[in-house]
Amino acid sequence: AQSVTQLDSHVSVSEGTPVLLRCNYSSSYSPSLFWYVQHPNKGLQLLLKYTSAATLVKGINGFEAEFKKSETSFHLTKPSAHMSDAAEYFCVVIRNQAGTALIFGKGTTLSVSS
Amino acid sequence: EPEVTQTPSHQVTQMGQEVILRCVPISNHLYFYWYRQILGQKVEFLVSFYNNEISEKSEIFDDQFSVERPDGSNFTLKIRSTKLEDSAMYFCASRRSGTGGYGYTFGSGTRLTVV
Numbered sequence: 001a002q003s004v005t006q007l008d009s010h011v012s013v014s015e016g017t018p019v020l021l022r023c024n025y026s027s028s029y030s031p032s033l034f035w036y037v038q039h040p041n042k043g044l045q046l047l048l049k050y051t052s053a054a055t056l057v058k059g060i061n062g063f064e065a066e067f068k069k070s071e072t073s074f075h076l077t078k079p080s081a082h083m084s085d086a087a088e089y090f091c092v093v094i095r096n097q098a099g100t101a102l103i104f105g106k107g108t109t110l111s112v113s114s
Numbered sequence: 115e116p117e118v119t120q121t122p123s124h125q126v127t128q129m130g131q132e133v134i135l136r137c138v139p140i141s142n143h144l145y146f147y148w149y150r151q152i153l154g155q156k157v158e159f160l161v162s163f164y165n166n167e168i169s170e171k172s173e174i175f176d177d178q179f180s181v182e183r184p185d186g187s188n189f190t191l192k193i194r195s196t197k198l199e200d201s202a203m204y205f206c207a208s209r210r211s212g213t214g215g216y217g218y219t220f221g222s223g224t225r226l227t228v229v
Contacts, residue, residue: 041222
């Protein structure tokens with residue numbers, strides 16, 4: 001069965017410092033993986049997606065993620081945090097090859113201090 | 115930018131009552147979904163809907179749940195007899211087409227509180 005595990009429930013950084021949000025996946029086939037972000041009182045927004053093309057994926061707002069099959073990881077990074085990055089981040093995998101439903105990780109809350 | 119609209123944003127209901135959560139997907143989208151997030155837990159898939167029928171559902175989506183697209187613009191989730199454990203944030207989403215997990219647009223959610 002497909003699954004994702006987000007290794008940190010809460011990450012705190014200072015503005016201007018790097019961000020690392022960690023995600024490990026489990027999949028019986030080559031997975032499609034995503035990162036979504038949720039700002040307070042807003043819907044879930046797609047940050048980036050991996051679908052077996054380039055292993056380094058660039059997303060919106062300066063975020064990127066690297067798919068590492070050997071480590072079954074798909075960590076999200078950003079070189080320099082901004083106050084507006086404070087939000088809940090979800091690592092996501094497709095539920096099964098035939099469908100389109102998504103399986104979410106538990107989420108990581110990113111706090112950014114000035 | 116087109117949005118998925120969910121109403122109400124917050125609903126409180128008595129245990130045992132029926133509730134209907136409403137969603138207006140993006141107008142040219144063809145695939146519709148409901149997800150829920152119990153406080154402190156993961157976002158969970160409930161059901162997907164395409165061509166006026168359920169295309170996929172999870173183990174959570176039992177007989178107390180039903181979905182409907184009554185008029186070509188709304189997409190509703192009905193919970194027939196609510197239980198305390200149905201308290202959660204419910205997200206509607208829509209996609210235009212294709213397989214794969216991208217192309218989703220999510221609504222802001224309806225927070226359902228069962229008392």
